[in-house]
Amino acid sequence: MKLLDRYVLRNFIEPFLLCFMGFLAIWLIFDLSDNGSDFLQAKASARTIARYYVTQLPQIVMISLPVGLLLALLFCLSRMSRFNEIISMLTAGRSMVRVLLPLMVVGLLLSAALLALNFELAPRAEAVREVAIEQISHQRKPGEVEAIKGYLFRDRMNERTWYVQKFRPDSMQFEGVHITQQDGAGRITRKWYAGAAIYDPRTKIWTLNKGIAVDFNEAGDVAKIDNFEDNYRRISDWTETPSRIKSARADARHMTVPELRAYLANNSDFPAVQLAPYRTYEQHRLALPMQCLVVVFLAGPLAIVFSRRGVVGGVAAAMVLYAAFLLTTYFFLALGKGARIDPVIAAWSPNALFFVIGLILLYFRGSNREVRLWKK
Numbered sequence: 001m002k003l004l005d006r007y008v009l010r011n012f013i014e015p016f017l018l019c020f021m022g023f024l025a026i027w028l029i030f031d032l033s034d035n036g037s038d039f040l041q042a043k044a045s046a047r048t049i050a051r052y053y054v055t056q057l058p059q060i061v062m063i064s065l066p067v068g069l070l071l072a073l074l075f076c077l078s079r080m081s082r083f084n085e086i087i088s089m090l091t092a093g094r095s096m097v098r099v100l101l102p103l104m105v106v107g108l109l110l111s112a113a114l115l116a117l118n119f120e121l122a123p124r125a126e127a128v129r130e131v132a133i134e135q136i137s138h139q140r141k142p143g144e145v146e147a148i149k150g151y152l153f154r155d156r157m158n159e160r161t162w163y164v165q166k167f168r169p170d171s172m173q174f175e176g177v178h179i180t181q182q183d184g185a186g187r188i189t190r191k192w193y194a195g196a197a198i199y200d201p202r203t204k205i206w207t208l209n210k211g212i213a214v215d216f217n218e219a220g221d222v223a224k225i226d227n228f229e230d231n232y233r234r235i236s237d238w239t240e241t242p243s244r245i246k247s248a249r250a251d252a253r254h255m256t257v258p259e260l261r262a263y264l265a266n267n268s269d270f271p272a273v274q275l276a277p278y279r280t281y282e283q284h285r286l287a288l289p290m291q292c293l294v295v296v297f298l299a300g301p302l303a304i305v306f307s308r309r310g311v312v313g314g315v316a317a318a319m320v321l322y323a324a325f326l327l328t329t330y331f332f333l334a335l336g337k338g339a340r341i342d343p344v345i346a347a348w349s350p351n352a353l354f355f356v357i358g359l360i361l362l363y364f365r366g367s368n369r370e371v372r373l374w375k376k
Helices: 005-043 046-082 085-089 094-138 243-247 257-266 272-303 307-338 343-366
Strands: 149-155 160-167 173-183 187-201 205-216 223-236
Touching: 005 046, 005 094, 046 085, 046 094, 046 272, 046 307, 085 094, 085 343, 094 272, 149 223, 160 243, 205 257, 243 257, 257 272, 272 307, 272 343, 307 343
Parallel strands: none
Antiparallel strands: 149 160, 160 173, 173 187, 187 205, 205 223
């Protein structure tokens, strides 16, 4: 690494760490103010509270890191501009792109780090937040969750409808099962009523306990009754799995990338409108971390100024652009979830748009032209 790169990074790292850690501290204070009374009422131990905040850390890092990067870039580069250090580098024959190169590398590395977090850890943290608070408030053991009651699942590929009276999200057993089989014309051909349905993932066999199976003829009349109230029935040709059945209630906002891909693979027969949120969030999980790289191209040219009065304008313009970037990101996300636009376009268009804006700003600054977002 050359001396110039080390100098630019040394000026950047300290304000970046201060901004990033500051945002984490602010989030911790606000979260404690919201949930502190619940922790005290439940008499939660310090270890339990610490475990909760460790699980939430990936999610808040996703929020804090781009903002901390933006503020650190504005402070670092505007400070170097005020002391004419940027001008000295340019006078020495370095281009604007070469001066900002180490910061671009930092933005790329931070984007890669956020991509790793947003692949599984950050979505899982958001999913367990309410569950963790509920567990602490009701003094439940870690991992103990409330059972789901009155659950309905429709398997369109096999024309089967499942109604489950009760099950736990982490269990392979359903209680109070009512399963209806239909043919291609929509006529009911068979029904199963069982006290429990248990799935063996090793053999991929369903076991129905204490129930009956009723066959129907084409007229809809009962043709045969198979009573196994004192016994059980094993069924090996059903393709449904507990994870697929439970996925019908899954919220795309809280699902990891592998979970989203599994959901889309298992429920490919669902209507496109119903799958749109899951396809959009799959792409959004991959596109969102790229904000760090885009921020470097937005903030870098605007933070470098050659006059003192231009510092405030450059900082304000960068903040406005970043706010517009966030608004555009979530606006396109809403369009993708509503199946108004393609999921890939919904997730990646804001990044592409503002990256191009950053390149234009960099071109203007590199050619020593005044960068203004408005006229005086």
